[in-house]
Amino acid sequence: MAMKDVITGARNEDGIATVLALLKQVFGDRFQTGQSFLEQHAHTTTYLPAQLPDGVVFVETTEDVQTVVRSCAEHKVPVIAFGTGSSLEGQVNASHGGISLDFSRMNKVLEVNAEDLDCTVQPGVTREDLNVYLRDTGLFFPIDPGANASLGGMAATRASGTNAVRYGTMKDNVLSLTVVTADGEEIRTARRARKTSAGYDLTRLFVGSEGTLGIITSITLKLQGIPAMISGGVCAFPTLKAACDAVIMTIQMGIPVARIELLDETQMKAVNAYSNLSYAEKPTLFVEFHGTEETVAIQAEQFGEIAAEFDADAFQYTTNAEERTKLWKARHNAYWAGRALAPELNGLSTDVCVPISRLAECVEATQADIRETGLLAPIVGHAGDGNFHVLVLMNDKDPAEVAKAEKFLERLNTRALEMDGTCTGEHGIGQGKMGFLRQELGHAVDIMGQVKRALDPDNIFNPGKIFRI
Amino acid sequence: MAMKDVITGARNEDGIATVLALLKQVFGDRFQTGQSFLEQHAHTTTYLPAQLPDGVVFVETTEDVQTVVRSCAEHKVPVIAFGTGSSLEGQVNASHGGISLDFSRMNKVLEVNAEDLDCTVQPGVTREDLNVYLRDTGLFFPIDPGANASLGGMAATRASGTNAVRYGTMKDNVLSLTVVTADGEEIRTARRARKTSAGYDLTRLFVGSEGTLGIITSITLKLQGIPAMISGGVCAFPTLKAACDAVIMTIQMGIPVARIELLDETQMKAVNAYSNLSYAEKPTLFVEFHGTEETVAIQAEQFGEIAAEFDADAFQYTTNAEERTKLWKARHNAYWAGRALAPELNGLSTDVCVPISRLAECVEATQADIRETGLLAPIVGHAGDGNFHVLVLMNDKDPAEVAKAEKFLERLNTRALEMDGTCTGEHGIGQGKMGFLRQELGHAVDIMGQVKRALDPDNIFNPGKIFRI
Numbered sequence: 001m002a003m004k005d006v007i008t009g010a011r012n013e014d015g016i017a018t019v020l021a022l023l024k025q026v027f028g029d030r031f032q033t034g035q036s037f038l039e040q041h042a043h044t045t046t047y048l049p050a051q052l053p054d055g056v057v058f059v060e061t062t063e064d065v066q067t068v069v070r071s072c073a074e075h076k077v078p079v080i081a082f083g084t085g086s087s088l089e090g091q092v093n094a095s096h097g098g099i100s101l102d103f104s105r106m107n108k109v110l111e112v113n114a115e116d117l118d119c120t121v122q123p124g125v126t127r128e129d130l131n132v133y134l135r136d137t138g139l140f141f142p143i144d145p146g147a148n149a150s151l152g153g154m155a156a157t158r159a160s161g162t163n164a165v166r167y168g169t170m171k172d173n174v175l176s177l178t179v180v181t182a183d184g185e186e187i188r189t190a191r192r193a194r195k196t197s198a199g200y201d202l203t204r205l206f207v208g209s210e211g212t213l214g215i216i217t218s219i220t221l222k223l224q225g226i227p228a229m230i231s232g233g234v235c236a237f238p239t240l241k242a243a244c245d246a247v248i249m250t251i252q253m254g255i256p257v258a259r260i261e262l263l264d265e266t267q268m269k270a271v272n273a274y275s276n277l278s279y280a281e282k283p284t285l286f287v288e289f290h291g292t293e294e295t296v297a298i299q300a301e302q303f304g305e306i307a308a309e310f311d312a313d314a315f316q317y318t319t320n321a322e323e324r325t326k327l328w329k330a331r332h333n334a335y336w337a338g339r340a341l342a343p344e345l346n347g348l349s350t351d352v353c354v355p356i357s358r359l360a361e362c363v364e365a366t367q368a369d370i371r372e373t374g375l376l377a378p379i380v381g382h383a384g385d386g387n388f389h390v391l392v393l394m395n396d397k398d399p400a401e402v403a404k405a406e407k408f409l410e411r412l413n414t415r416a417l418e419m420d421g422t423c424t425g426e427h428g429i430g431q432g433k434m435g436f437l438r439q440e441l442g443h444a445v446d447i448m449g450q451v452k453r454a455l456d457p458d459n460i461f462n463p464g465k466i467f468r469i
Numbered sequence: 470m471a472m473k474d475v476i477t478g479a480r481n482e483d484g485i486a487t488v489l490a491l492l493k494q495v496f497g498d499r500f501q502t503g504q505s506f507l508e509q510h511a512h513t514t515t516y517l518p519a520q521l522p523d524g525v526v527f528v529e530t531t532e533d534v535q536t537v538v539r540s541c542a543e544h545k546v547p548v549i550a551f552g553t554g555s556s557l558e559g560q561v562n563a564s565h566g567g568i569s570l571d572f573s574r575m576n577k578v579l580e581v582n583a584e585d586l587d588c589t590v591q592p593g594v595t596r597e598d599l600n601v602y603l604r605d606t607g608l609f610f611p612i613d614p615g616a617n618a619s620l621g622g623m624a625a626t627r628a629s630g631t632n633a634v635r636y637g638t639m640k641d642n643v644l645s646l647t648v649v650t651a652d653g654e655e656i657r658t659a660r661r662a663r664k665t666s667a668g669y670d671l672t673r674l675f676v677g678s679e680g681t682l683g684i685i686t687s688i689t690l691k692l693q694g695i696p697a698m699i700s701g702g703v704c705a706f707p708t709l710k711a712a713c714d715a716v717i718m719t720i721q722m723g724i725p726v727a728r729i730e731l732l733d734e735t736q737m738k739a740v741n742a743y744s745n746l747s748y749a750e751k752p753t754l755f756v757e758f759h760g761t762e763e764t765v766a767i768q769a770e771q772f773g774e775i776a777a778e779f780d781a782d783a784f785q786y787t788t789n790a791e792e793r794t795k796l797w798k799a800r801h802n803a804y805w806a807g808r809a810l811a812p813e814l815n816g817l818s819t820d821v822c823v824p825i826s827r828l829a830e831c832v833e834a835t836q837a838d839i840r841e842t843g844l845l846a847p848i849v850g851h852a853g854d855g856n857f858h859v860l861v862l863m864n865d866k867d868p869a870e871v872a873k874a875e876k877f878l879e880r881l882n883t884r885a886l887e888m889d890g891t892c893t894g895e896h897g898i899g900q901g902k903m904g905f906l907r908q909e910l911g912h913a914v915d916i917m918g919q920v921k922r923a924l925d926p927d928n929i930f931n932p933g934k935i936f937r938i
Contacts (some may be wrong), residue, residue, distance in 0.1 A: 115826035118854075138721075158666040169664050171673070172641060187913040193822040194854045195638050196891040197627040197677055199906050199935055200917045204640070204673035208666055225723040247585050248584050252607075254694040254760075256725070291723075292768055353662040359582035385663045422665040429668055437556055437668050444656040447924065448669045454923030455916065464667055 008051065009096030009464050015075035016054050016097055018154050022071050023057055023099065026034075030058045039084050040101040043093040047396040047405075048431055053080060054093035058102045062178070062186055062217045065101065068182040069215060072099055076458045081211045083150030084126065087157055089430025090350055091210050095464030101215060103152055109133050110218060118175055118192060120220045123152020130221075141224040142167040145426065146335070152216045157428040158208030162331075165251075165384030166258040166290065167224065169426070174207050175219040175386065181213075182456050192220060205451070210428055211462035213455045227290035230258075232324035233317035235287070235307045236280040240264065240367075242284040242310040244287050247383040249306045251356065254300050259288040260384040261331050262359075262403060264367065265452035267338060267378035271330040274337035279330055286331040295321070331380075338378040338391040345376075345393040348405055350432075352416035353387040353425025362419055363388060366412055373408050387425035414439070429466045437467060471516055477845065478565030478933050484544035485523050485566055485613040491540050491851075492526055492568065499527040510551050510569040512562040515840055516865040517876075517900055518819050524548060529574045529648070530713065531655055531686045532698035538684060539653040541568055543578045545927045552619030552682045553595065556626055557818055558899025560679050564933030570684060572621055578602050578688060585660060589689045592621020601691075608692040611636040615804065615893065621685050626897040627677030627789035631800075634720075634853030635727040635759065636693065638895070643676050645689040649927050650682075661689060674920070679897055680931035694794025696759035700769050700785035702795035704756070704776045706750040709733065709836075711779040711830035712752045716852040718775050719858035720825065724768050728757040729853040730800050731828075732791075736807060740799040745804035748799055749782060754852065762788070800849075807847040807860040814845075814862040820902075822856040831888055832857060835881055842877050856894035883908070898935045906936060 008403065023031045033055045042050035059065050072079040076284035078098025085092055094100065103124035111120040114137050121130060128148045130141050145154060145161040153159070155177065160169035168174065179202075206213055237243035243262055250257055263271065268281045287303060289296040304315040318324050330337075337346050355364045363379060370377045370390075381388030390412065394401045398426040413423045413436045423429075423436035438445050443468050452459075452469060458469050492500045502524045511519035528534050541548040547567025555559055558795075563569065572593035580589040583606050590599060597617045599610050614623060614630040622628075624646065629638035636642065645659040648671075658671035675682055706712035709731075716729055733741070737750045756772060758765040765788065773784040787793050799806075810818050823831045832848060839846045839859075850857030859881065863870045867912060880904045882892045890903035892898075907914050914936050928938050 111827060113824065116824040117721065118824070158670070160664060160666075163653075164664060168641075169666075171670065172637075181916060185912050187916055188910065189913055191886070191891045191909060192892045193826050193856075193885075193894060194825065195633060195822055195856060195894050196628060197629075197638075197893050197895050197897045198698040198891045198902070198909055199677075199914065200625070200682075200920060201640065201670075201673045202913055202916060203668045208668075208670050213669075225721055227723065252584070252586065252694055254696065292767070295764055298761070299765055353664055355580060355582065355587070355661050356587040356663065371503050387662075387664060388786070416662075417660070420661040420665045422660045422662045424666050425662060425664050426666050428666045433667070440660060440667055441656050441657065442656055444671055445668065447650060447656055447671060450923040451669060451674075451920055454919040 005289065011097045012076055015077045018075050019071050019077045019099065019290060023055060023068065023331050026067060027057055032056045033343050039143055041085070041092065041102065043090045046088050046090065046344055046432065047084060047271040048090040048093065051093040051095050053100040054097045056100045056102050058105050060105045062180065065215050065217055066184050066186065067099060069180050072460050073182055073184060073458065074197060078463050079215065079460055079463050081152065081156065081215050083123065083153030084148065086147035086149045087153060087430060088427045089432035091157060091428060091430040091465060095431070095433060103150060112137060114139060116192065116222045117287055118220055119223055120218055122218055123150060123216050125151050127151060134223065138226055140226050141221055142224050143170060151219050151221065155207050155216055155219050156209065156211050158428045162259045162261060162389065163383060164382060166256060171204055171207050171214045173222045174203055174219055177203055177206050177216050179206055179214040179216055180219045182460065186217060210430065210465050212452060212465055213393060213461060221338050227298045229238045229319055230288060230290055230324065231296040231317060231319040232288045232328050233300060233315055234284060234327050235315045236282040236284045236313040238282065238311050240283040240364055241360040242312070243285050246285065246306050246310045246312065246382065250303055251384055253302065255302050257287055257299070257303070257384060258290040259286065262381035262383040262388070263331065263334060264363065264379040266382055267334055270337040270378050271333060272443055273336055275329055275339045277330060286328055326465055334380045335391065339435055341378065342376055343394045346396045348392040348394060349389060350392070350409060350412065351389045351425050351427050352412060352421055353385060354416050354419045354421030354425060356386040356420040358421065359383060359386045362415060362421070366390065369408060369411055373404060375408060385425065386421070431465060433466060478740055478818050480566045481545055483899040484546045488540050488544050488546045488568065489524050491707060492524060492537065495536060496526055510561065510571065514555060514557045515557050515559065515901065516560065516561040516871065518566050520562040522569040523566045525569045525571050525575050527571045531649065534570065534649045534686055535653050535655065536685050537555060537568060537570060538649050541929050542651055542653060542927065545929060547932050548623065548684070548929055549931050550625065552592065552622030553617065555616035555618045556899060557896045558898040558901035559628060560934060562900060564900070568750045572619060572841040581606060583608060585661065586692045587689055588692055589687055590620050591687055592619060592685050594620050594773050596620060596623065598683050603692065605691055607695055609695050610690055611693050612639060612642055618689050624685055624688050625680050630894045631730060631851060632730045633851060634729055635725060639711045640673055640676050642689055642691045643672055644691055646672055646675050646685050647687045648675055648685055650684040651929065655686060670737045679899065681921060681934055682930060697786055698760060698762045698765045699793065700758045700765040700786060700788040701767060701793045701797050702756045702784055703796050704784045705751040705782040707751065707780050709752040710829040710831055711781070712754050713852065715754065715775050715779045715781065715925070717825055718854055719772055722771065724771050726756055726772070727759040728755065731850035731852040731857070732800065732803060733832065733848040736803060736849055738809045739806040740802060744798055746799060751884065755797055759844065764908040791885060795853070802848045804860065810847065811845055811862045815865045817861040817863060818858060819861070819878055819881065819883060819891060819895050820856060820888055822854060823885050823888045823890030825834050827890065828852060828855045831890070833882060834884055835859065838877060838880055842873060844877060853877060854894065855890070900934060903936060927930050
């Protein structure tokens with residue numbers, strides 16, 4: 001279970017004291033140990049308890065990162081990369097104490113190669129900043145996890161979001177990384193070619209490793225041309241099954257939908273209340289198409305036919321940007337609308353992912369569980385990927401409520417695993433899902449452990465995450 | 470240089486003798502040591518010298534694989550997976566002797582999940598067999614490296630081919646693997662969900678590892694809906710630069726071209742001679758679009774406009790399957806047409822990949838090098854990826870010719886690396902490219918070595934490939 005799994009590790013007090021003194025000398029004001037700095041760099045976005053680092057270094061160059069890693073390696077002190085702190089499973093908690101590397105000052109776009117549709121950024125660049133920077137080039141970076149996360153953090157947690165169904169996840173959109181490894185050296189995992197079969201895929205090994213194998217110092221990303229036309233639409237279905245069947249047929253027919261989001265009845269109620277709207281309070285799909293005027297019209301028409309086949313209400317659809325924003329408002333506000341159902345409570349945001357043929361069954365069983373358990377918990381899904389989020393509203397100061405939520409999480413994850421799904425489609429393991437990883441992958445977790453020990457023999461990189469070492 | 474790099478490793482004669490006796494006992498007739506069996510399971514498709522294994526086991530089950538791996542692990546004897554033997558860089562050579570695992574009898578499609586667009590196959594299933602099997606489902610597996618390779622081999626070498634520009638490479642199309650690791654246990658690298666952020670991406674670690682980290686025993690693959698309409702076209706350009714610029718603009722505009730292949734002047738001459746055709750002997754693009762009747766028409770029209778902008782000859786284009794086959798004949802026969810330029814010589818097929826902005830420059834410099842060196846060497850490129858092949862025709866019995874070809878290879882790879890490209894876009898490192906991997910990735914190769922030693926401490930899995938251990 002999530003909370004019980006959080007490790008509070010043995011602290012290497014002597015090593016930490018030595019490193020604190022060293023870093024103070026080297027970094028001066030760029031090294032901070034004040035309580036407010038430490039609190040800002042521990043985990044704050046979920047119900048998991050915060051575990052504070054001992055000091056924060058505001059790194060500005062790769063050499064800074066190397067200096068910190070070398071000091072920490074020499075004295076066996078943990079080092080934890082920090083982007084914007086928007087991860088959801090305790091990824092930036094300092095379970096064994098140690099040094100937080102704050103990347104907010106390594107926020108430069110280093111290079112844009114418009115002809116090659118790629119760019120190279122420092123880890124602290126956020127996805128919104130990158131897209132503002134790119135605006136004049138006609139290109140954009142598509143991955144959108146919701147939060148304005150840093151690209152280093154997004155690479156480290158293998159982030160995705162609403163348009164993964166069209167553009168893939170970070171795994172598919174990182175061409176290359178530079179990484180400082182445990183020996184303090186910087187490696188480059190791949191060249192800038194669009195494809196390669198040159199040796200082990202170190203790029204994909206570091207993407208999703210949650211800072212446990214090395215520290216990412218730059219990221220080369222694939223970019224996309226801004227679509228000439230974007231159309232958006234909304235469509236309510238009589239049942240969750242009907243909505244999911246429409247998704248399956250859309251994918252099977254190869255309609256290149258850019259986003260296809262599922263909001264359940266509770267979430268639609270929340271949205272109506274929050275934004276004073278009057279959507280049907282039924283399972284609803286929000287769709288978006290990217291292309292030319294002609295192709296998005298064709299795609300929307302095809303989707304409308306599929307929706308009608310599954311007894312949907314009329315498919316509302318527009319290419320007008322303002323109307324599209326209005327239509328999609330319910331989806332964009334989903335998180336805050338959900339929280340507003342019970343403003344006095346905290347939100348526990350979790351995710352699982354199943355083969356899409358099992359999505360309706362998994363969501364329906366989860367809804368029944370929510371009802372039976374007496375929870376308030378709206379559901380939003382990236383339906384094209386079989387990935388969905390449950391926002392459990394609870395008082396995290398009440399141990400009984402936390403225990404109830406954790407039991408629910410346990411059942412949710414077991415349910416997803418029984419359907420050949422995964423305990424996390426996009427949030428990562430961090431601390432919150434450690435208990436489920438073994439259930440999901442068995443002995444493969446030991447192979448991950450072998451990789452970890454080989455690349456980080458002293459367990460300095462973000463210890464206490466993903467698995468027990 | 471390629472040939473000089475081929476390792477002939479120290480043989481563990483005692484261990485090999487023990488394992489041969491053991492396997493004979495366990496496998497009877499499914500274990501072979503006859504010369505013709507050994508020759509068939511060594512490298513035969515390139516100029517690299519063959520290095521024969523000591524025995525061949527025709528495995529039929531995962532348990533068979535485990536039996537062999539456990540025996541080989543206990544006695545520290547190499548074990549080399551063998552699919553169809555169509556790899557090009559010496560991947561199946563037994564440089565230290567040992568046991569070849571022949572997967573031709575593990576050729577079952579285990580499961581097709583049409584609603585989820587995925588299937589699970591044994592490693593010996595070939596891509597053509599899979600597509601025949603799938604025909605009635607309306608689905609297909611898109612990756613097409615040319616040869617009718619086994620899917621296990623394609624996963625192990627991170628294969629791609631003509632339609633990677635649309636569908637990606639094996640890295641993008643493998644959902645999950647089962648793998649027998651050095652301890653003889655079988656792991657599953659991921660569940661069947663379309664995306665996951667559960668721990669390290671072991672799937673991508675094994676894809677492209679060329680049999681050096683474990684033995685793949687099943688592969689879960691993404692499938693695609695068979696397009697309602699396929700259109701194909703051919704278009705000759707005044708210069709290589711013009712053809713490449715047309716490719717860049719096509720990609721930048723987001724036209725979802727399914728294949729976009731570049732044949733240079735020499736290759737077009739070869740094709741005309743081989744098939745008695747009368748194509749213009751100019752740099753030529755072969756394109757293919759997948760979609761509906763309406764969308765392929767739109768895409769072809771858009772591409773035609775781009776081609777015209779770069780002074781192409783008239784774009785010939787058809788949706789008729791028979792005419793399309795005829796139009797594309799030149800591309801399909803490219804390899805044999807190239808070989809027919811000098812039937813008495815052998816063909817050395819090599820590949821590099823560069824950012825597409827550098828493709829024209831890299832191909833033109835390579836053509837100049839070919840002329841200056843006095844080689845006969847047609848060029849075919851997967852232009853949308855910046856990946857191209859050079860087929861060097863030479864007498865591989867003549868050391869002077871081999872030396873000349875190897876010098877050329879060295880310059881070709883250095884040229885690609887200087888353009889931030891890779892020494893191999895799709896053939897892999899094997900033995901042939903070992904010398905270039907360090908030049909490409911430097912210290913990152915040591916990190917690969919750490920992974921290798923962690924997962925295969927006794928170096929039993931396909932030793933002498935990718936890097937020196």
